[in-house]
Amino acid sequence: MRIVGELINASRKKIRDDIKEKNRDVIAKVAKEQHEHGADFIDVNAGIFVGKETDYMNWLVETVQETLDTPCCIDSPDPKVVEEALKIHKGTPMINSISLESERYNAILPILKGTDAKIIALCMSDEGMPYTKEDRLKIADKLINSLVQNNVKPGNIYVDPLVHPIGSGNHLGNEFLKTIEAITEQYEGVHTICGLSNISYGIPKRQFANQVFMSMAITKGLDSAILNPMDQRMMANIVAAETLIGKDDYCMNYVEAYRNGLFDFNK
Numbered sequence: 360m361r362i363v364g365e366l367i368n369a370s371r372k373k374i375r376d377d378i379k380e381k382n383r384d385v386i387a388k389v390a391k392e393q394h395e396h397g398a399d400f401i402d403v404n405a406g407i408f409v410g411k412e413t414d415y416m417n418w419l420v421e422t423v424q425e426t427l428d429t430p431c432c433i434d435s436p437d438p439k440v441v442e443e444a445l446k447i448h449k450g451t452p453m454i455n456s457i458s459l460e461s462e463r464y465n466a467i468l469p470i471l472k473g474t475d476a477k478i479i480a481l482c483m484s485d486e487g488m489p490y491t492k493e494d495r496l497k498i499a500d501k502l503i504n505s506l507v508q509n510n511v512k513p514g515n516i517y518v519d520p521l522v523h524p525i526g527s528g529n530h531l532g533n534e535f536l537k538t539i540e541a542i543t544e545q546y547e548g549v550h551t552i553c554g555l556s557n558i559s560y561g562i563p564k565r566q567f568a569n570q571v572f573m574s575m576a577i578t579k580g581l582d583s584a585i586l587n588p589m590d591q592r593m594m595a596n597i598v599a600a601e602t603l604i605g606k607d608d609y610c611m612n613y614v615e616a617y618r619n620g621l622f623d624f625n626k
């Protein structure tokens with residue numbers, strides 16, 4: 360599974376002030392810890408700084424890249440912010456995100472020209488957020504086709520169906536899982552991703568619910584996720600679930616994780 364570490368996000372109370380005060384050491388430490396715990400990309404989000412998002416985003420990208428070779432996942436709905444961050448990012452980042460909302464979509468397309476960046480395609484349109492598999496697939500299909508027409512490789516596309524809280528409707532977990540399954544089956548080479556912690560919004564023991572939901576999503580083909588890599592049980596579940604569905608030849612990753620102590624929960 361491709362892991363995007365979610366912790367450098369200004370919407371988190373714990374880190375908001377460190378971003379605001381441009382506290383380099385803290386950001387570098389949080390980036391490094393996530394990398395050491397398995398993050399392949401470091402999500403950077405400065406969305407709460409209205410009017411100053413570009414400044415903070417560029418500072419975050421610079422700070423992460425001073426510390427690590429791990430690429431960033433540039434998390435902003437604003438094409439302008441993404442464009443500026445791409446100019447300073449070294450190597451190939453992940454762009455989080457594009458959607459079918461026409462204003463946002465039309466502004467971001469030219470920015471993607473010629474880039475080899477990985478692109479998260481959110482299932483969202485001018486009609487709002489979809490809730491059923493069918494409505495999500497309609498949007499995903501349009502996004503995938505138009506990205507491919509604009510020379511984006513299918514392997515650089517990461518479809519995010521968007522997770523809704525299970526507390527808002529019994530069917531919402533299943534609709535999400537069915538969407539992952541359909542995208543995986545119907546679009547060869549295209550990836551699926553999500554920030555799955557939304558599923559547990561409003562219920563107790565959120566991490567536990569997230570961990571269980573992760574295993575379920577992996578059986579449907581989910582191959583990437585935006586999450587907290589410091590959550591050991593989550594990372595352990597991912598390794599085990601991928602081994603058990605046959606994505607781990609000779610159980611090499613499982614055995615390595617065991618040797619590294621990933622399955623020692625009570626230390």
Ligand code: THG
Nearest residue numbers: 365368370371372373455456479519553554556585
């Ligand atoms: N899809 C895509 N991008 C995303 C999301 C998604 N980016 C943002 C988000 N969702 C994923 N990132 C986070 C980062 C932090 C937290 C949750 C998701 C988090 N939340 C705690 C909570 O909700 O209780 C605490 C908040 C706090 O500390 O104040 O930590 O779905 N493409």
